[in-house]
Amino acid sequence: DAKTTQPPSMDCAEGRAANLPCNHSTISGNEYVYWYRQIHSQGPQYIIHGLKNNETNEMASLIITEDRKSSTLILPHATLRDTAVYYCIANAGGTSYGKLTFGQGTILTVHP
Amino acid sequence: GAVVSQHPSWVICKSGTSVKIECRSLDFQATTMFWYRQFPKQSLMLMATSNEGSKATYEQGVEKDKFLINHASLTLSTLTVTSAHPEDSSFYICSAIGLEAQFEQFFGPGTRLTVL
Numbered sequence: 001d002a003k004t005t006q007p008p009s010m011d012c013a014e015g016r017a018a019n020l021p022c023n024h025s026t027i028s029g030n031e032y033v034y035w036y037r038q039i040h041s042q043g044p045q046y047i048i049h050g051l052k053n054n055e056t057n058e059m060a061s062l063i064i065t066e067d068r069k070s071s072t073l074i075l076p077h078a079t080l081r082d083t084a085v086y087y088c089i090a091n092a093g094g095t096s097y098g099k100l101t102f103g104q105g106t107i108l109t110v111h112p
Numbered sequence: 113g114a115v116v117s118q119h120p121s122w123v124i125c126k127s128g129t130s131v132k133i134e135c136r137s138l139d140f141q142a143t144t145m146f147w148y149r150q151f152p153k154q155s156l157m158l159m160a161t162s163n164e165g166s167k168a169t170y171e172q173g174v175e176k177d178k179f180l181i182n183h184a185s186l187t188l189s190t191l192t193v194t195s196a197h198p199e200d201s202s203f204y205i206c207s208a209i210g211l212e213a214q215f216e217q218f219f220g221p222g223t224r225l226t227v228l
Contacts, residue, residue: 038156041203046217046218049216100146
């Protein structure tokens, strides 16, 4: 899996959009970008994934640059419950599918 | 989304004893399950990949004789920590991939193991 780099921490005001960046400059053409989050002392939760195109679901939006070397996870209206560690992961699938390599992630703190 | 459960949610045991942790997919069949370990203030580390009816594949540095994994059915995988020692104290998390939702990996709530 390609190495990903994320800022160690970010703050966001409740109700505002949270934009979490991720660099994956060595990502290969067949690697997807996944985002998971982990609330304290719980198992990780899948948020979204994408390959080339921008993606949106009920939780978040994923913006992937055209060269695929970076991406941004957007939580459009952050709430206090969104406080968590957010992990950006590149994974190719095939024999490595599902074998996720978690980095240190970004600790997002949403404050009132 | 699909639900993965783990039992127990926490366990305290004496050094030298064995502990079994169960991971169940409650509403879907899991072709593959994964076991992760997370030490305090650290990220998750993959320990092994488990496929139903076959031997688990362990990551480098993980002792297969110490961490026994059994995936007897499409809804159940177990991790047994044999002869546990204090350094095995950690948060153990399983995850599962179903037949249909191939891109979404569902994680259990984790099991906190403390070895005295």
